[in-house]
Amino acid sequence: MSDIKNTQANEFLGRAAVLEAELADTSKELTLDEVTTRVEDIKALKQRALAVSEAKEKELEQRAADGHITLPTPESHAQEQAREDDLQAVSERAIKAFGSPGRYILALARRASPEARPWTEAQQKAHRALRDYHQTRALVGTASDASGGEFLLPLTQAADIFVGAGIVQNGLFERAPRYPCPGRTVRIPYLKQDVVTDTRPLSSISATGIVDEAAEKPEHEPKIGQRIVTAYKWAAYTEAGDETLEDDYTGQWTSILRQAVGGDLANSINKSVTIGGDGTGEPLGALHANNGALYTVNRQTSQNIVVADVLAMLSRSTMGPGTFWIANPSTIPEILGMELSSGSHVTYLQNLGSAPSAMLLGFPLVWSHLMSQLGVAGDLALIDPAHYATVARREITMESSIHYKFRDDVTAYRFFVRAGGLQIPTSTYSFESTGAAKGFEFSPSVILGDDVTS
Numbered sequence: 063m064s065d066i067k068n069t070q071a072n073e074f075l076g077r078a079a080v081l082e083a084e085l086a087d088t089s090k091e092l093t094l095d096e097v098t099t100r101v102e103d104i105k106a107l108k109q110r111a112l113a114v115s116e117a118k119e120k121e122l123e124q125r126a127a128d129g130h131i132t133l134p135t136p137e138s139h140a141q142e143q144a145r146e147d148d149l150q151a152v153s154e155r156a157i158k159a160f161g162s163p164g165r166y167i168l169a170l171a172r173r174a175s176p177e178a179r180p181w182t183e184a185q186q187k188a189h190r191a192l193r194d195y196h197q198t199r200a201l202v203g204t205a206s207d208a209s210g211g212e213f214l215l216p217l218t219q220a221a222d223i224f225v226g227a228g229i230v231q232n233g234l235f236e237r238a239p240r241y242p243c244p245g246r247t248v249r250i251p252y253l254k255q256d257v258v259t260d261t262r263p264l265s266s267i268s269a270t271g272i273v274d275e276a277a278e279k280p281e282h283e284p285k286i287g288q289r290i291v292t293a294y295k296w297a298a299y300t301e302a303g304d305e306t307l308e309d310d311y312t313g314q315w316t317s318i319l320r321q322a323v324g325g326d327l328a329n330s331i332n333k334s335v336t337i338g339g340d341g342t343g344e345p346l347g348a349l350h351a352n353n354g355a356l357y358t359v360n361r362q363t364s365q366n367i368v369v370a371d372v373l374a375m376l377s378r379s380t381m382g383p384g385t386f387w388i389a390n391p392s393t394i395p396e397i398l399g400m401e402l403s404s405g406s407h408v409t410y411l412q413n414l415g416s417a418p419s420a421m422l423l424g425f426p427l428v429w430s431h432l433m434s435q436l437g438v439a440g441d442l443a444l445i446d447p448a449h450y451a452t453v454a455r456r457e458i459t460m461e462s463s464i465h466y467k468f469r470d471d472v473t474a475y476r477f478f479v480r481a482g483g484l485q486i487p488t489s490t491y492s493f494e495s496t497g498a499a500k501g502f503e504f505s506p507s508v509i510l511g512d513d514v515t516s
Contacts, residue, residue: 074111159188229325232430233332243453254285256489293455293480304471333432335483345483348507357505365437367396382446389442390433439512449506455480
């Protein structure tokens with residue numbers, strides 16, 4: 063008889079569980095009366111299950127008295143009763159905060175949209191309470207567990223979303239001049255000052271010199287060229303499950319997603335402009351080997367950076383007021399540990415507690431993971447950004463849609479931006495030329511190569 067009664071109790075509890083699932087289903091619209099009726103039905107079903115299971119409980123108590131089993135502790139019974147009482151409380155709280163179950167569901171559906179109205183503090187607390195209730199899980203303690211048996215542990219979520227530091231890297235894009243670009247491309251006229259056939263390439267604007275009185279003046283026509291900078295299109299796409307968005311108690315998903323993906327797009331643009339772009343279907347990086355204006359200084363010793371390397375690099379730089387050094391963090395032991403002579407270190411830090419914010423030969427030194435690792439060409443560079451042109455036709459745009467994958471309960475996000483860059487001079491500078499070869503060459507983009515000086 064006890065087995066029959068226990069089966070009946072399980073049936074009643076099963077029906078109650080179905081009603082609880084309907085209350086938790088955000089896709090099901092329920093009126094206030096329907097919610098109240100279901101709450102009452104759940105309580106009634108559980109009371110009936112309790113009544114028909116009394117005989118089974120007496121049997122269990124008798125078996126426990128005989129030492130055959132261990133009954134759940136009174137604490138676990140109290141927690142279960144509190145859980146039943148909480149259901150009505152959290153349901154009424156959600157209805158009060160949102161106005162009706164239908165408005166609550168509508169607010170959940172719209173929450174992922176950037177245009178959605180922000181929830182009030184009362185609505186956020188009501189949503190958390192309802193989700194906490196349905197995310198409660200039963201855990202079973204071991205024989206040595208102080209809990210003495212089964213207990214309930216609510217799954218909680220932190221109040222904000224953790225984002226790793228240092229996402230956006232240093233580079234050239236944020237330092238170089240920015241030109242307006244209403245269309246796909248922009249043409250930038252420039253004075254050619256890098257032509258090897260001119261005897262004075264850097265000063266080839268006109269012919270100058272001492273002449274006799276009333277004598278014919280020297281003649282020279284300036285050479286004007288154009289550089290075409292293209293605004294390439296960068297894009298990113300990602301998705302998030304609607305339930306994941308519903309479970310986000312922080313309300314920060316949209317802003318964090320914009321920040322994280324936007325930072326990744328910015329890094330991609332900056333790497334292309336600074337060192338990675340080969341000029342084919344993408345910007346030509348200032349430090350890329352395809353840049354005709356790049357000047358490479360071979361290092362003194364393989365896998366090392368020494369004082370002689372940085373002095374040679376500085377001597378080949380245009381040294382404009384915005385010039386800066388940029389290096390991969392893997393070079394820090396080499397650069398901050400450089401020696402003028404054995405045992406005589408170059409000093410960057412006042413003490414070991416200072417951050418490695420250094421000046422190197424009068425110009426700022428910044429660290430960036432966009433650069434090559436130690437020992438590879440591009441682990442250290444010296445850049446004068448005034449000679450590089452960048453364009454940004456559109457800032458980073460974020461759009462979302464719940465319709466694209468509505469069948470899969472997924473919200474889609476897409477990002478895009480148009481940007482580009484190009485070195486203005488096409489070759490290195492030289493103050494004088496023999497007409498066949500330049501004299502002492504220098505450049506706005508100087509890189510430390512991986513070859514060793516012979």
